[in-house]
Amino acid sequence: MNKIIAxxxxxxxxxxxxxxxxxxxxxxxxxxxxxxxxTGGAAAATREVVYQxxxxxxxxxxxxxxxxPALAKSWTISxxxxxxxFALHTEAKFHDGAAFDCSVVKFTYERAxxxxxxNAQKGxxxxxxxxxxxxPATAVVTLKRPTAxxxxxxxxxxxxxxxxxxxxxxxxxxxxxxxxxxxxxxxGDRVELARNEAYWGAKPAIASVTFRFxxxxxxxxxxxxxxxIDAFPLFPAPETLDQFRADKRFTVNIGTTAGKTILALNNAxxxxxDVRVRRALAYAIDRKAxxxxxxxxxxxxGSHYVPGDVGYxxxxxxxxxxxxxxKALLAEAGIKPGFxxxxxxxxxxxxxxxxxxxxxxxxxxGIVAKQxxxxxxxxxxxxxxxxxxxxxxxxxxVEPGDLDVYARDFYYYNYKSDEYRATFKQYVETVxxxxxxxxxxxxxxxxxxxxxxxxxxxxxxxxxWKAGLRGMWPNQPVPANPIAGISWAx
Amino acid sequence: xxxxxxxxxxxxxxxxxxxxxxxxxxxxRPDTLxxxxxxxxLDRPAWLRYLSWMGALAVGDLGTSYTYSVxxxxxxxxxxxxxxxxxxxxxxxxxxxxxxxxxxxxxRRGRGTDVALMGAAQFGxxxxxxxxxxxxxxxxxxxxxxxxxxxxxxxxxGWLLALRSLLLPAVALGLPQAAILARVTRSSVLETLGxxxxxxxxxxxxxxxxxLWRHAVPNAMIPVITIIGLQFSFLLAGTVIIENVxxxxxxxxxxFQSIAQRDLIVVxxxxxxxxxxxxxxxxxxxxxxxxxxxxxxxx
Numbered sequence: 001m002n003k004i005i006a007x008x009x010x011x012x013x014x015x016x017x018x019x020x021x022x023x024x025x026x027x028x029x030x031x032x033x034x035x036x037x038x039t040g041g042a043a044a045a046t047r048e049v050v051y052q053x054x055x056x057x058x059x060x061x062x063x064x065x066x067x068x069p070a071l072a073k074s075w076t077i078s079x080x081x082x083x084x085x086f087a088l089h090t091e092a093k094f095h096d097g098a099a100f101d102c103s104v105v106k107f108t109y110e111r112a113x114x115x116x117x118x119n120a121q122k123g124x125x126x127x128x129x130x131x132x133x134x135x136p137a138t139a140v141v142t143l144k145r146p147t148a149x150x151x152x153x154x155x156x157x158x159x160x161x162x163x164x165x166x167x168x169x170x171x172x173x174x175x176x177x178x179x180x181x182x183x184x185x186x187x188g189d190r191v192e193l194a195r196n197e198a199y200w201g202a203k204p205a206i207a208s209v210t211f212r213f214x215x216x217x218x219x220x221x222x223x224x225x226x227x228x229i230d231a232f233p234l235f236p237a238p239e240t241l242d243q244f245r246a247d248k249r250f251t252v253n254i255g256t257t258a259g260k261t262i263l264a265l266n267n268a269x270x271x272x273x274d275v276r277v278r279r280a281l282a283y284a285i286d287r288k289a290x291x292x293x294x295x296x297x298x299x300x301x302g303s304h305y306v307p308g309d310v311g312y313x314x315x316x317x318x319x320x321x322x323x324x325x326x327k328a329l330l331a332e333a334g335i336k337p338g339f340x341x342x343x344x345x346x347x348x349x350x351x352x353x354x355x356x357x358x359x360x361x362x363x364x365x366g367i368v369a370k371q372x373x374x375x376x377x378x379x380x381x382x383x384x385x386x387x388x389x390x391x392x393x394x395x396x397x398v399e400p401g402d403l404d405v406y407a408r409d410f411y412y413y414n415y416k417s418d419e420y421r422a423t424f425k426q427y428v429e430t431v432x433x434x435x436x437x438x439x440x441x442x443x444x445x446x447x448x449x450x451x452x453x454x455x456x457x458x459x460x461x462x463x464x465w466k467a468g469l470r471g472m473w474p475n476q477p478v479p480a481n482p483i484a485g486i487s488w489a490x
Numbered sequence: 491x492x493x494x495x496x497x498x499x500x501x502x503x504x505x506x507x508x509x510x511x512x513x514x515x516x517x518x519r520p521d522t523l524x525x526x527x528x529x530x531x532l533d534r535p536a537w538l539r540y541l542s543w544m545g546a547l548a549v550g551d552l553g554t555s556y557t558y559s560v561x562x563x564x565x566x567x568x569x570x571x572x573x574x575x576x577x578x579x580x581x582x583x584x585x586x587x588x589x590x591x592x593x594x595x596x597x598r599r600g601r602g603t604d605v606a607l608m609g610a611a612q613f614g615x616x617x618x619x620x621x622x623x624x625x626x627x628x629x630x631x632x633x634x635x636x637x638x639x640x641x642x643x644x645x646x647x648g649w650l651l652a653l654r655s656l657l658l659p660a661v662a663l664g665l666p667q668a669a670i671l672a673r674v675t676r677s678s679v680l681e682t683l684g685x686x687x688x689x690x691x692x693x694x695x696x697x698x699x700x701x702l703w704r705h706a707v708p709n710a711m712i713p714v715i716t717i718i719g720l721q722f723s724f725l726l727a728g729t730v731i732i733e734n735v736x737x738x739x740x741x742x743x744x745x746f747q748s749i750a751q752r753d754l755i756v757v758x759x760x761x762x763x764x765x766x767x768x769x770x771x772x773x774x775x776x777x778x779x780x781x782x783x784x785x786x787x788x789x
Binding site: 034035041042043115116117118119120121122123171172186187188189190212213214215216218219222223225226227228375376377378380381382384385397399 | 639743
């Protein structure tokens with residue numbers, strides 16, 4: 001008798017679980033985050049795990065790259081663009097029970113600019129003059145000067161709210177206000193998050209999520225095929241996509257990212273200080289053929305800006321593929337056929353394999369491009385640091401909307417243009433959105449005209465996920481994998 | 491080990507690359523870089539860093555990882571919990587396949603069985619282990635769905651689950667090793683079969699089989715044990731490719747990542763620890779020599 005009851009019970013339990021929609025998710029990533037505090041390092045992998053899941057800022061960036069409210073319900077901006085008044089969601093709580101109010105905002109912003117701060121994007125906070133708390137539910141942030149992207153900047157992963165009591169432990173035990181709380185980290189393999197049942201906002205559908213780290217492209221494809229992983233937002237094996245497309249169990253999506261792949265040139269080194277040479281290189285590269293050869297679904301770009309960015313202007317027609325014109329420009333600049341330059345190539349395939357393709361294209365116009373593979377650490381140390389020991393390098397800049405790098409006193413391209421700097425200053429300090437868009441167009445046109453680097457293509461976001469999974473971000477405007485919007489179809 | 495520590499420290503200090511810049515990326519400000527260098531103790535002169543590292547090491551403190559911000563001891567222990575069982579499983583597979591194969595091939599020298607077994611061993615020696623790994627994944631994980639394709643659930647998820655995730659990589663590592671070991675076993679057994687004492691044993695009236703297993707095989711084991719010791723040392727940290735194919739968080743990948751990330755303290759500690767473990771394995775092999783050949787321990 002007991003046996004029968006047990007069997008019946010087991011049967012009910014079994015059908016019970018079969019009927020309920022799946023509420024777990026395992027997500028594949030290529031790189032493991034070195035640590036889980038987005039305010040203490042630059043690793044994109046950290047953001048892709050914790051941003052908008054564990055940690056939230058006053059604003060957040062949505063899947064279209066737009067600024068939307070997060071811990072700030074709403075805000076008002078003074079007419080001169082200097083004072084921002086935020087109304088806060090004080091019902092929000094940190095995962096350790098600590099309260100969220102204006103004192104947390106003040107603590108977060110002051111900690112980021114402190115002398116011992118290790119915030120990789122300290123520059124984002126630089127414009128803040130002071131943060132004041134007239135009452136716990138209101139934060140008043142005063143800027144030193146108007147800052148065009150301020151609301152975007154404070155929605156970025158490096159400007160999320162940090163609890164004063166939990167700040168020190170966030171690297172290994174992140175504590176935020178977000179819809180998911182940190183459960184455990186098996187180093188080298190996975191990070192597990194669980195739904196925060198006390199979350200202040202809407203309750204997410206997924207109850208527990210596992211981020212799995214799979215570095216090898218064929219292992220990533222095998223893990224998807226075997227069903228170990230439900231979704232791979234940045235899938236590393238584009239050559240296997242046809243297999244996934246043909247398989248009804250999977251959805252393949254090609255989206256966009258903010259990653260600008262460029263052939264960066266050392267503008268301080270001869271002959272790249274000559275705009276004719278830089279333009280010749282731009283004419284010599286067939287962007288469409290490059291993307292096809294790499295099979296990475298990139299979109300050609302004409303300046304340091306990608307389609308989808310606010311105020312994007314299509315300048316891809318400025319330097320169409322034209323080897324004859326490239327040769328003529330090189331001859332005009334006094335470059336003889338057989339001129340040798342070095343391409344220093346960091347490890348990602350877009351650089352190493354891209355380097356091979358570009359070297360072959362440059363050969364067509366009489367340039368010998370020697371390929372020199374280097375480690376990422378060497379790239380940072382030798383190309384990026386002030387000695388800028390390089391002719392040219394291939395690199396993807398993934399920071400969204402980073403037109404500011406061309407206006408800096410020093411950046412490794414060694415591009416110096418007073419016109420660009422003046423226009424950029426004007427853009428940053430403009431309050432009127434329509435005027436901002438006009439100036440953004442001007443900045444892109446100056447870059448296209450001067451062509452300090454050869455702009456190649458925007459990196460694509462190639463994703464594979466199980467059919468039936470809803471709410472995955474199709475595009476990647478900022479590094480993030482927000483789980484709250486994801487669910488399984490019934 | 492002291493020599494190893496000095497060599498690795500010197501090599502790492504001339505290697506280009508700045509750990510602080512690697513942590514903070516391309517948007518870091520100079521003052522932020524300086525803050526993190528001070529936090530990691532990288533603002534001190536090299537000789538002071540070496541001395542403080544050695545001083546801490548002497549009292550068993552391995553320091554704190556630059557990238558992970560956790561004690562290196564914790565990091566290494568977690569990785570060794572994967573690498574050590576994996577190496578043991580691979581060596582067990584290697585031994586249990588290689589010794590029977592080697593002995594049988596030797597006893598059937600020149601006949602069909604020998605030719606077939608040694609042909610298979612030749613095939614195994616030339617088989618790249620990562621390729622074998624991919625084939626195993628395709629067969630057992632993707633097609634049959636019996637075992638996970640990759641990853642390691644951790645020992646706290648249950649030992650059965652953990653062993654399941656180590657089984658395919660252990661086979662991928664163990665079989666090519668077995669092929670090498672089988673060839674060594676065969677030639678060593680053949681050599682002893684020609685010795686006088688085996689002929690004496692046969693003359694005493696022992697059967698061929700008894701003479702083989704009781705007299706020839708034990709005497710042929712010295713070179714076999716040496717190879718097993720070498721294979722085990724290799725398997726502890728030389729398995730980075732297999733670890734990548736199966737996404738296992740082992741010591742090999744830790745070493746590889748630490749070098750790429752310029753997590754210098756982890757690289758230094760690992761080199762010293764691995765040098766130590768090779769010494770330990772060699773010592774264990776010497777002990778085993780003594781067990782199987784009493785003449786060696788009496789000396």
